[in-house]
Amino acid sequence: MTEEHIVTSFDDELRELTDGLIHLGGLAQIALANVEKSLKMNDHDLAKKTIEADKQINALQFELEEMTFNILAKRQPMANDLRSVFSSVKIILFLERIGDMCKGVCKRIAKGDLLNAKSPKTIDALVGLTKDVQNNLDLVLDDYAQGKADNALNVWRSDIKIDSSYASILTAILEDIRNKPEAIEALVPLFFIARYLERIGDQATNIAEVNHFIVTGEVLTDDRKLEAEEKTVF
Amino acid sequence: MSSNNFKKRHRAEKRFKAYGLISLVTAAIMLIVIIGSMIYKSIPAFTNYTLDLEVNMVSQSLDTDIEEINYRGIVRDSFFSLFPEVQDRSEKRKLSKLISSSAGYSLRDFIIENPTYGNKKFYFSVLFTDDSDLFYKGYVDVYLPEDERRLDNQEIFWLTKLQSRGRVESKISRNLFLNGDSREPEVAGFYGATIGSLITIFVTLVLSFPIGVITAIYLENFAIKNRITDFIEVNINNLAAVPSIIFGLLGLAVFINFFGMPRSVPLVGGLVLSLMTLPTIIITTRSSLQSVPPSIREAALAMGASEMQVVFQHLLPAALPGIFTGAIIGLARAFGESAPLLLIGMVAFIVDIPASINDPATALPVQIYLWADSPERAFVAKTSAATLILIGLLIVINLVAVILRKRYEVKW
Amino acid sequence: MNDQLNNKSLIQCSNVNVFYADQQALFDINLDIRENEVTSLIGPSGCGKSTFLRCINRMNDVIDICKVEGSISIDNQNIYDPEVDVVELRSRIGMVFQKPNPFPKSVYDNVAYGPKLHGRILHQEDLDRKVQESLERAGLWSEVKDRLHEPGTSLSGGQQQRLCIARAIAIDPSVILMDEPCSALDPIATAKIEELIDELKSKYTITIVTHSMQQAARVSQRTAFFHLGKLIEVGDTEKIFRSPEHEQTEAYVTGRYG
Numbered sequence: 001m002t003e004e005h006i007v008t009s010f011d012d013e014l015r016e017l018t019d020g021l022i023h024l025g026g027l028a029q030i031a032l033a034n035v036e037k038s039l040k041m042n043d044h045d046l047a048k049k050t051i052e053a054d055k056q057i058n059a060l061q062f063e064l065e066e067m068t069f070n071i072l073a074k075r076q077p078m079a080n081d082l083r084s085v086f087s088s089v090k091i092i093l094f095l096e097r098i099g100d101m102c103k104g105v106c107k108r109i110a111k112g113d114l115l116n117a118k119s120p121k122t123i124d125a126l127v128g129l130t131k132d133v134q135n136n137l138d139l140v141l142d143d144y145a146q147g148k149a150d151n152a153l154n155v156w157r158s159d160i161k162i163d164s165s166y167a168s169i170l171t172a173i174l175e176d177i178r179n180k181p182e183a184i185e186a187l188v189p190l191f192f193i194a195r196y197l198e199r200i201g202d203q204a205t206n207i208a209e210v211n212h213f214i215v216t217g218e219v220l221t222d223d224r225k226l227e228a229e230e231k232t233v234f
Numbered sequence: 235m236s237s238n239n240f241k242k243r244h245r246a247e248k249r250f251k252a253y254g255l256i257s258l259v260t261a262a263i264m265l266i267v268i269i270g271s272m273i274y275k276s277i278p279a280f281t282n283y284t285l286d287l288e289v290n291m292v293s294q295s296l297d298t299d300i301e302e303i304n305y306r307g308i309v310r311d312s313f314f315s316l317f318p319e320v321q322d323r324s325e326k327r328k329l330s331k332l333i334s335s336s337a338g339y340s341l342r343d344f345i346i347e348n349p350t351y352g353n354k355k356f357y358f359s360v361l362f363t364d365d366s367d368l369f370y371k372g373y374v375d376v377y378l379p380e381d382e383r384r385l386d387n388q389e390i391f392w393l394t395k396l397q398s399r400g401r402v403e404s405k406i407s408r409n410l411f412l413n414g415d416s417r418e419p420e421v422a423g424f425y426g427a428t429i430g431s432l433i434t435i436f437v438t439l440v441l442s443f444p445i446g447v448i449t450a451i452y453l454e455n456f457a458i459k460n461r462i463t464d465f466i467e468v469n470i471n472n473l474a475a476v477p478s479i480i481f482g483l484l485g486l487a488v489f490i491n492f493f494g495m496p497r498s499v500p501l502v503g504g505l506v507l508s509l510m511t512l513p514t515i516i517i518t519t520r521s522s523l524q525s526v527p528p529s530i531r532e533a534a535l536a537m538g539a540s541e542m543q544v545v546f547q548h549l550l551p552a553a554l555p556g557i558f559t560g561a562i563i564g565l566a567r568a569f570g571e572s573a574p575l576l577l578i579g580m581v582a583f584i585v586d587i588p589a590s591i592n593d594p595a596t597a598l599p600v601q602i603y604l605w606a607d608s609p610e611r612a613f614v615a616k617t618s619a620a621t622l623i624l625i626g627l628l629i630v631i632n633l634v635a636v637i638l639r640k641r642y643e644v645k646w
Numbered sequence: 647m648n649d650q651l652n653n654k655s656l657i658q659c660s661n662v663n664v665f666y667a668d669q670q671a672l673f674d675i676n677l678d679i680r681e682n683e684v685t686s687l688i689g690p691s692g693c694g695k696s697t698f699l700r701c702i703n704r705m706n707d708v709i710d711i712c713k714v715e716g717s718i719s720i721d722n723q724n725i726y727d728p729e730v731d732v733v734e735l736r737s738r739i740g741m742v743f744q745k746p747n748p749f750p751k752s753v754y755d756n757v758a759y760g761p762k763l764h765g766r767i768l769h770q771e772d773l774d775r776k777v778q779e780s781l782e783r784a785g786l787w788s789e790v791k792d793r794l795h796e797p798g799t800s801l802s803g804g805q806q807q808r809l810c811i812a813r814a815i816a817i818d819p820s821v822i823l824m825d826e827p828c829s830a831l832d833p834i835a836t837a838k839i840e841e842l843i844d845e846l847k848s849k850y851t852i853t854i855v856t857h858s859m860q861q862a863a864r865v866s867q868r869t870a871f872f873h874l875g876k877l878i879e880v881g882d883t884e885k886i887f888r889s890p891e892h893e894q895t896e897a898y899v900t901g902r903y904g
Contacts, residue, residue: 079888537814
């Protein structure tokens, strides 16, 4: 919506909220990028730094939540404003969750779990998974920043791919465990990392759905996704 | 800078308040002066000097019809007996002019009412003429040269002699309040004119109030707005500004010359004054109807009231105080009007008290005009007295307006 | 529009055009108003929503220069049919105005006015009962039961407005029209009226013009948005305030209309 509100301070507040959200998204992107780098390089320092950086994300989360709270109380937004303010609350939460999960991965890395696992193939697969997830997050955040929902379906489709990569990583880890039952303790952390990454992917998809709701006012149900899928086939 | 500006504004306000106060005081002083001088001038009119005259009716034969007795002669003889030294005919005539010529009539009226006095000797109160009365009241300057006074030395001597005998006393003038007009100031009263005025105004009220109110309601609520109604509206407003004498001319031409109605009667006077009052009543009624909040009209219409029910159940009751005020102000104006009445002959000299709308009558303002025009000095006081009564009646009318307004006032 | 036809439509307006002299105030309005629902009409000032409301009980007839075309049917009867008696029509439709406008009579007489006017109630006890029932339904009985013979104008603004509602429902209308009924009231009085509207909708079909979008959102089931004499959008209230179809509607409800 390019047109301005009659009350310009309302516009300012909405802009501030959106900017804050984009900033929060940026922090989540950095955290995820750090995860990818630390995974690849087994960089304990970077991992620790990322854990530390999560506090920043949490602080911004509270700030933005307060902002939405005030807008709801003061402006009683309607229609697209209502959708965007209400959805902000959800996106804030999703991004904060992403931050938390990046922190979780980094904790594992910082503990030195990667070396213990002695499974470079799985770690490579995890790095690949992270890249896919990163890509999805970039897409949804770009969409959000531009007020569009163009990539919603792409993200959703790509998430199916992420889910299947996750499944194959799990199978691989299980295979490893079956082969070397004594290494089970060293391998389980990889399992958790995979699980975290898959969840981050889910959060990105959630953001894509919320984005779609903000822009179109319609909830992206599974039926609708399939419908859209069918359309795009032809 | 700005504080200076404030001071200037405050000063201007104080100045304006002072001007207002000054004009108010000026107006109040003028009113007091006018009313005061009127009261002062009217004082002599409210009292009359009377002579307690011993009337001897013993010699009257019981067979004579009491209506045919020469009362005038009896009064004159009784009066002459107080001055046995006056024998000369011309002197006697002069002496007889000291007491009112009405004395014989009032004795006659008294005897007719009390026939038992028909052959007795008794004291009877007799009015003096206006000039003698004024002398007793101190309005005759005895130091003026004799030929410049209304009373010569001889007359003053007689009057002084009468007074020294203790036969002269001052009484409230009943004639002023109970009589019609007369050539003799001591007999003339404004009762006839007041009744004439009231009958006239009654006719005006009965004609102009319903016609005016109904016209206003029709124009305001029912008439379709087009050129004809616009034209009528403009003309009604113009009529309100037409000088009243024009209505008199109209009445003369239409009611008397064309319809052949009698002259000098309250009916025609009322008709003419109605014409004059109608525009005022129509205009004030319309504006009071307009001042009823439109929300009331809407509420009633939305409840399913018909246009006529809206008018009679809501608009009219709410507008009533305004309508009364307007009507009464219009009537008050008519009440004080003399010019149109002059033209339709209500200026005639009428002694009898009118009893119906078809009796010749005059009106208070016209009476004032007539008396103010009369040469006799005593009429000056009468004029003032009648004016006071007129003002008093107008105050009463306005008071009625205020009471009606308070009573029917609607609070929103 | 996601119409869930749970209620049948009571009032059908088709191709309603309204002219004030040469100026057209409403353009081809097609709108159905459903039974036992609250329909709110929103839109900027001068958009024709009040004019439209006044078409429903033919209050526009009072204005000489106003001309209405098209048809409005209530209970399948075209109220602009020449045979329809306007007075009879208005006796079936209650109306509540922007400013509380009780008659300068007692509380009792205000409520009893309609039934007496239409001669529907002949016995004093029945009238008393009707007055009490109407006041009760308007949520005013407990506040005024001891002051029935005081002038209606002596009540507070909110009470006056509820008195006007009681007066309107005393004639047992099937439809109640409300023209910005709360715009002159404080928030508490407004809340009471809104609560009342919510209760009344089980018995009456209510159409309300309001400038407060929050109010429309709170009290109505369906909302119609008018703009420059045209009906831009009509739909379920939730839909209108969450994600309206039309851009103009969105601009208006979000406060971007300039």
